[in-house]
Amino acid sequence: MARLRTRLAACAIALATAAGTLVVGSSPAHAAANFSFHYYPSPNGYNIWINNDDRGLPAGSGRWLQDPDGPYPGDALVADDQLADGYGIEAHLSTGRIATTRGHSAPYTHYKTGNLPEGNKYYMYVCVVKGDYSNCSNSVAVYA
Template sequence: MPISRFMKNALTAAIVTGGMVVLAATPAQASTDVTVHSSPCPVCTTDGYGWFKADPIGSTPGDALKACDLRADGYSIKAWLYNRDTGNLIRTVSTAGHTANYCTDWKTGDLPEQTRVWLDVCTMDGTRKIRCDGGEGWS
């Protein structure tokens, strides 16, 4: 049985409208903090960590990076924040030159919302990487 012109127009409108609803209902990626620990083994005490904080809370700024050295072992902790999609370095922080139980200040700068970031954190002996780990977050 042939479909009338009216039915074709109604069906087309329903498909287009339904498609718009589906597109509009797709959720945006939420901001996600990431903390990465540098540790000599999965069950060992951490050497330190890097922390990307996506959104500001109180006096803690957003799109911010810090590194903390927790172990008095002569090594430092260095953190690199990259744009996950382009590979471009966004910012870096290091505890080099400070004694253990030291955290850097927050290093911050506005990022476009929903920027996918990658955080690399390494225990460093001068400029030599001893051990590293990484993780993903979103601004």
Template sequence: MSTKRRIATLIASTALLVGGTVTMGAGTAAADPNFTFKYSGTTSNGSFTVAVYNNGTYAGLAEWNADPVSGHPGDAMRAGDVLSDGWYVKAILLSPYRLATTQGHPATYLTPWKTGDLPEGQKVEMRVAISNGTTTYLSQYYTGHA
């Protein structure tokens, strides 16, 4: 079983044990609220952003920054939440595992960068989780590189 599938199974099992639900998809959730994810595409240096929308309204983001630029560190990720709607944003890096979450912070909130040096060119996979503590919506994994 792949690492991605094991992690997805673990998340789904945990949610079921505590009475929550997990919705996974390739970019949209079919319930109200309706979360969608828009991938910016990967830049030549490996960076990318995933914007989150709730019923068409910009709700937040997850960001991977491959190289240092404008005072921001490289090999770094962060999450941001801009809506006071009771949902929080998590940026989840698959390997090496890293988590940036807005949970516990009022909107508008942008997490500090979560960093750690990676070999130049190493593939990274990141997804976004939107949760209210009971229900979680997951984006697909998006790829970039260090």
């Protein structure tokens, strides 16, 4: 009788394990890439560079430009996607302004501009995005 209970218990465990494997195995999860954020103040704003650590390559950046800089007018929020890895870049400003490369193939740059009151302090952060996935940097203070 003890042998029968042991066999039944073993069968129950095997069935539970097999059922769990079938449910879990039916839709395998894909691990997201590893990204790191690097912070650099600049003379007229701030840069947050993103590295795709799995590939060892720069993925892109988010930038704040308080004054005109090259082709960008002042008070510009810039999202720059440099790596064709399937992820997009979003730059966010505490005003609600967002520059995004979501839905575009890399390399791609998008910027949002609009004059803000001079000297005011805002906060910027940058995210790597793909579908529902979002991995964001810490926020940094920026000024208009």
